[in-house]
Amino acid sequence: MEQLPFLPATPALAILVSLLAVPCIYLSDQRPNLREGWTFAAAFAKFFLILSMAEWILAGNTHTYELCRILPGVSLSFTVDGFGMLFALVASSLWIVTTIYSIGYMRGLNEHAQTRFFICFAVALSATIGVAFAGNLLTLYIFYEILSLSTYPLVTHHQDEEARSGGRKYLTYLLSTSIGLALPAMLITYTLTGSLEFTSMGVFPADTAKPLLTILLLMFMFGFAKAGLMPLHSWLPGAMVAPTPVSALLHAVAVVKVGVFSIVRVLTGIFGIDLLAATSLNTLICVIAAFSVLVSSLIALSQDNLKRRLAFSTIGQLSYIILGAGLASRLGVQGSMLHIAMHAFGKITLFFCAGAIFVATGKKYISEMVGIGRRMPVTMFAFFVGSLSVIGLPPAGGLISKWFLVLGAMEAEMFWVLMVYLASSFLNAAYFLPIVYRAFFCSEEEAQFERKVAEAPLWCVVPLVLTAAVSVLFFFHPQPFFDLAVMAVQGR
Amino acid sequence: MTAAQFPILILIIPLLAAFAISLFGGRRDKLAYGLLLAAMSGSFYAALQTLLLVLETNIPIHYRLGGWAPPYGIELVIDHLNAMVLCLVSGCALLTAIYSLPTVRAEIPDRIHHYYTLYCLLVTGLAGMVATGDAFNLYVLLEISALSSYAMLARGRGNAYYATFKYIIMGTIGACFYLLGVGYLYIKTGTLNMADLFRLLAEEEMQQSITIRIGFILIMIGIWIKMAFFPLHGWLPNAYTRASTTTSCLIAPLMTKVSVYIMLRLMFSVFSVEFVYGVIPWHEQIVWLASLAIVAGSISALAQRNLKKMLTYIIVAEVGYMVGGAWLANESGLAGTVYHILSDALMTLALFMAVGAIIHKTGKSSFAAMEGIFRKMPVTSAVFVLGGFAIIGIPPTCGFFSKWYLIRGGIETGQWLFVGALLFSSLINAIIFFRLIERAYFGDLSGHGHGPLPERDEAPAVMLVPMVVTAAALVIIGLYTSEIIGRIVLWTIPAGL
Numbered sequence: 001m002e003q004l005p006f007l008p009a010t011p012a013l014a015i016l017v018s019l020l021a022v023p024c025i026y027l028s029d030q031r032p033n034l035r036e037g038w039t040f041a042a043a044f045a046k047f048f049l050i051l052s053m054a055e056w057i058l059a060g061n062t063h064t065y066e067l068c069r070i071l072p073g074v075s076l077s078f079t080v081d082g083f084g085m086l087f088a089l090v091a092s093s094l095w096i097v098t099t100i101y102s103i104g105y106m107r108g109l110n111e112h113a114q115t116r117f118f119i120c121f122a123v124a125l126s127a128t129i130g131v132a133f134a135g136n137l138l139t140l141y142i143f144y145e146i147l148s149l150s151t152y153p154l155v156t157h158h159q160d161e162e163a164r165s166g167g168r169k170y171l172t173y174l175l176s177t178s179i180g181l182a183l184p185a186m187l188i189t190y191t192l193t194g195s196l197e198f199t200s201m202g203v204f205p206a207d208t209a210k211p212l213l214t215i216l217l218l219m220f221m222f223g224f225a226k227a228g229l230m231p232l233h234s235w236l237p238g239a240m241v242a243p244t245p246v247s248a249l250l251h252a253v254a255v256v257k258v259g260v261f262s263i264v265r266v267l268t269g270i271f272g273i274d275l276l277a278a279t280s281l282n283t284l285i286c287v288i289a290a291f292s293v294l295v296s297s298l299i300a301l302s303q304d305n306l307k308r309r310l311a312f313s314t315i316g317q318l319s320y321i322i323l324g325a326g327l328a329s330r331l332g333v334q335g336s337m338l339h340i341a342m343h344a345f346g347k348i349t350l351f352f353c354a355g356a357i358f359v360a361t362g363k364k365y366i367s368e369m370v371g372i373g374r375r376m377p378v379t380m381f382a383f384f385v386g387s388l389s390v391i392g393l394p395p396a397g398g399l400i401s402k403w404f405l406v407l408g409a410m411e412a413e414m415f416w417v418l419m420v421y422l423a424s425s426f427l428n429a430a431y432f433l434p435i436v437y438r439a440f441f442c443s444e445e446e447a448q449f450e451r452k453v454a455e456a457p458l459w460c461v462v463p464l465v466l467t468a469a470v471s472v473l474f475f476f477h478p479q480p481f482f483d484l485a486v487m488a489v490q491g492r
Numbered sequence: 493m494t495a496a497q498f499p500i501l502i503l504i505i506p507l508l509a510a511f512a513i514s515l516f517g518g519r520r521d522k523l524a525y526g527l528l529l530a531a532m533s534g535s536f537y538a539a540l541q542t543l544l545l546v547l548e549t550n551i552p553i554h555y556r557l558g559g560w561a562p563p564y565g566i567e568l569v570i571d572h573l574n575a576m577v578l579c580l581v582s583g584c585a586l587l588t589a590i591y592s593l594p595t596v597r598a599e600i601p602d603r604i605h606h607y608y609t610l611y612c613l614l615v616t617g618l619a620g621m622v623a624t625g626d627a628f629n630l631y632v633l634l635e636i637s638a639l640s641s642y643a644m645l646a647r648g649r650g651n652a653y654y655a656t657f658k659y660i661i662m663g664t665i666g667a668c669f670y671l672l673g674v675g676y677l678y679i680k681t682g683t684l685n686m687a688d689l690f691r692l693l694a695e696e697e698m699q700q701s702i703t704i705r706i707g708f709i710l711i712m713i714g715i716w717i718k719m720a721f722f723p724l725h726g727w728l729p730n731a732y733t734r735a736s737t738t739t740s741c742l743i744a745p746l747m748t749k750v751s752v753y754i755m756l757r758l759m760f761s762v763f764s765v766e767f768v769y770g771v772i773p774w775h776e777q778i779v780w781l782a783s784l785a786i787v788a789g790s791i792s793a794l795a796q797r798n799l800k801k802m803l804t805y806i807i808v809a810e811v812g813y814m815v816g817g818a819w820l821a822n823e824s825g826l827a828g829t830v831y832h833i834l835s836d837a838l839m840t841l842a843l844f845m846a847v848g849a850i851i852h853k854t855g856k857s858s859f860a861a862m863e864g865i866f867r868k869m870p871v872t873s874a875v876f877v878l879g880g881f882a883i884i885g886i887p888p889t890c891g892f893f894s895k896w897y898l899i900r901g902g903i904e905t906g907q908w909l910f911v912g913a914l915l916f917s918s919l920i921n922a923i924i925f926f927r928l929i930e931r932a933y934f935g936d937l938s939g940h941g942h943g944p945l946p947e948r949d950e951a952p953a954v955m956l957v958p959m960v961v962t963a964a965a966l967v968i969i970g971l972y973t974s975e976i977i978g979r980i981v982l983w984t985i986p987a988g989l
Contacts, residue, residue, distance in 0.1 A: 049662070066973075068971065069972055069974040070888070070891065070971065070974055071896065071973055071974050071977070072974050072977055072978055072982075075974075100868050141887065142887040142888055142892075145887055146887075150888065153933070156933070156934075158633075159933070159934050162929060166933055167930070168926075168930070171922075171926055175884075175919075175926075176919055179885070179915060179918045179919055179922065180782050180915055180918075180919060183909065183915070184899065184901075184903075184915060187896065187900050187903055188903055189897050190900070191900055191903045191904055377708075446973070
């Protein structure tokens with residue numbers, strides 16, 4: 001076998017590195033600069049550890065590292081493959097950007113309990129990478145639960161009545177589904193097949209009864225409620241009470257993407273695309289996801305709170321990803337994997353903008369943002385780019401993934417799915433572009449802002465410009481992510 | 493050779509310490525405390541050595557008291573199952589002993605040495621029940637532990653006397669049932685040694701005997717009363733709630749777990765797999781009853797507003813877990829029960845210790861005590877949260893893995909009611925604990941987190957250290973699940989299952 005260009009334990013180290021930062025962050029409670037220094041150190045270390053494996057993975061290899069045997073027959077093991085690498089790269093690179101942003105946001109608003117905030121963030125990122133590299137379903141489940149719990153203090157950060165009810169909803173939805181549906185589904189799978197490993201062929205024998213498969217499929221899809229599939233979505237708008245950096249990274253990238261990642265992993269690794277197509281269970285997945293796509297987009301139209309509108313948009317976009325995997329065609333799955341990356345950069349930009357507006361002006365509602373482009377042109381331009389990416393228009397990365405999703409629908413010969421994608425893109429445009437339009441083009445009487453540029457602090461603006469720029473960059477250079485997605489579909 | 497004496501040292505050290513403490517401990521509290529710690533450490537060390545010996549040879553140790561051969565002499569038989577439970581008993585007793593001093597001083601200021609004497613006797617009784625290889629001896633030790641526990645429980649708060657009196661009645665009835673059952677076995681077989689009984693009861697004639705069946709049923713009912721198996725649990729919540737902090741930390745985790753151990757021991761070392769599941773075909777109904785116990789215990793726990801009482805109802809539900817797992821009649825279920833003895837003892841210990849510290853510091857035992865506790869007692873609340881996670885069954889704490897095996901056992905045998913009850917109880921536990929964690933985290937809402945923060949007021953180090961050790965054990969045991977299952981639990985699965 002070829003020599004590994006990195007330590008065999010690198011996946012485990014990439015997970016551990018942010019946990020190791022936790023005591024350091026805790027101990028430098030009184031010295032904010034040092035404390036944020038630790039966060040940066042951990043974020044960069046994590047990113048480079050993951051990057052060090054990227055080349056090897058891009059060359060078409062996968063790497064498995066077994067940490068310990070946690071149950072007889074099932075181990076705590078990490079497998080780095082194209083899909084996991086793609087997600088880990090997205091999450092870890094955005095952590096760096098979000099850290100910059102959080103410093104601007106948290107200090108700008110002089111928030112309390114910042115140490116707790118950064119600690120929970122570090123733990124949450126560990127869990128996210130743990131899910132990305134999970135080598136089997138049990139490992140994935142363990143990190144999934146750790147993520148739910150470590151993000152609870154973040155969601156309820158404000159510690160007021162609204163945060164309490166948001167947090168309650170958050171935990172109720174996430175824990176009850178994971179314990180009540182995903183866990184028994186996993187155990188039934190294990191009892192039936194004796195395996196929880198992800199393989200492209202799936203673990204179920206060909207003669208498994210279809211009703212049983214259908215039940216298991218539904219249990220898994222709704223069990224990972226982080227994916228926000230309707231009707232188990234309402235925790236997500238509720239969780240928007242969190243500070244914006246949390247909404248940005250966790251509720252546009254880490255938490256919700258962990259949900260769809262888990263579902264796609266189960267669909268491709270436990271059921272196997274071929275089995276789904278052969279039993280035409282994929283139609284069921286498509287129907288559920290398509291419903292979610294359309295309804296959430298319609299609800300988003302009516303939201304006046306900017307973060308809530310973004311939340312409903314996220315619910316729709318997450319269902320895109322599941323819909324893509326549900327097509328059970330190679331191009332569709334590639335598209336859905338790519339969309340995890342593309343949507344992440346687009347949506348985080350939008351959230352960053354919402355937060356920057358809040359920090360600079362204290363405004364939360366879209367109706368109060370008429371003419372805001374005069375005051376915050378950079379932010380609103382980035383918002384425009386982010387919207388383009390989410391809608392799927394050039395020159396932004398979202399087009400690439402949507403392109404493949406549409407191709408996948410044609411490959412699977414499911415033309416109604418095609419129509420769903422198109423209809424939802426129109427809706428996306430309908431709920432995003434008016435915000436941008438009204439921000440720049442309005443009469444003097446309507447405008448609620450002076451014609452004087454006053455942006456949010458630099459710590460806030462730089463990250464959102466960065467992510468917007470990367471979104472555009474992906475339009476021209478989607479190659480690395482594209483290759484990873486291709487590899488994830490073919491290689492395994 | 494000293495190594496061969498370890499099994500008896502587990503029992504003898506606390507017994508002798510009981511005499512020493514009652515004789516000399518009256519002079520100074522610290523002396524009684526020191527003697528207690530020394531005795532518990534010695535007992536724990538002996539138990540650990542015994543466990544290592546069993547793990548090394550993988551054959552049971554037979555220790556004959558005074559060299560008298562069974563069936564006439566008394567014998568200690570230590571295999572994988574009771575070596576583990578012995579370590580658990582003496583380990584928990586040691587941790588609780590370290591933890592005890594501040595609360596005992598506050599709650600039982602007079603005659604601390606008498607209290608500690610009872611403590612040693614209780615541990616002797618518990619360890620003796622676990623170690624013995626003789627069915628009658630077991631009864632004697634059961635009474636020793638029961639009598640000392642009555643005395644300890646009665647020295648509690650409020651109407652502890654009345655609650656304990658109810659327990660005495662119920663406990664005595666339970667013991668009588670057990671004794672009666674053993675009497676039936678003795679009439680038929682003429683022996684009380686467990687190995688001997690096992691050999692004789694395997695005969696065809698004995699398998700068909702009505703007397704033996706009735707004996708078995710009486711024994712089981714007796715043990716179920718002792719372990720508070722629903723619907724025979726009525727005595728437990730009040731008795732444990734009113735008890736003083738240290739008493740409940742010692743008794744609540746251990747008493748029920750030792751009873752579960754005795755049930756397993758009698759099911760498989762006196763009777764046999766064929767008899768228990770075959771001759772008496774009731775195991776499905778017992779699993780249903782266990783499911784009911786889980787649901788009833790969980791719902792009752794949800795209804796409580798007193799921290800300790802809530803925990804006692806959780807114990808009732810957990811007893812349902814273990815009884816159900818044992819009667820599923822398959823390997824995963826039984827492995828889950830054995831593993832759960834270990835994990836449940838530790839998680840209830842962690843919770844009782846944390847709650848005890850909170851009550852000790854705040855003086856309140858209702859939910860109001862939890863308000864703002866994260867700020868006031870960060871370490872204690874971390875232990876509480878971890879214990880709660882283990883009860884809910886969140887990985888990687890050990891509670892997840894016992895649930896994993898129990899649910900798997902339920903799925904494999906098609907006992908969906910049991911599976912549903914386990915999941916239901918996990919969800920209820922999640923509600924119970926997050927309701928408290930919310931209070932602990934948000935505290936008084938008027939401050940909005942920006943107001944004046946409550947002062948830090950943490951429990952003393954002697955209480956914190958054993959708590960943290962227990963909490964760490966929850967995670968460590970969880971991570972070493974496959975080791976524990978492979979090296980200990982699977983050895984306890986009887987042949988023929």
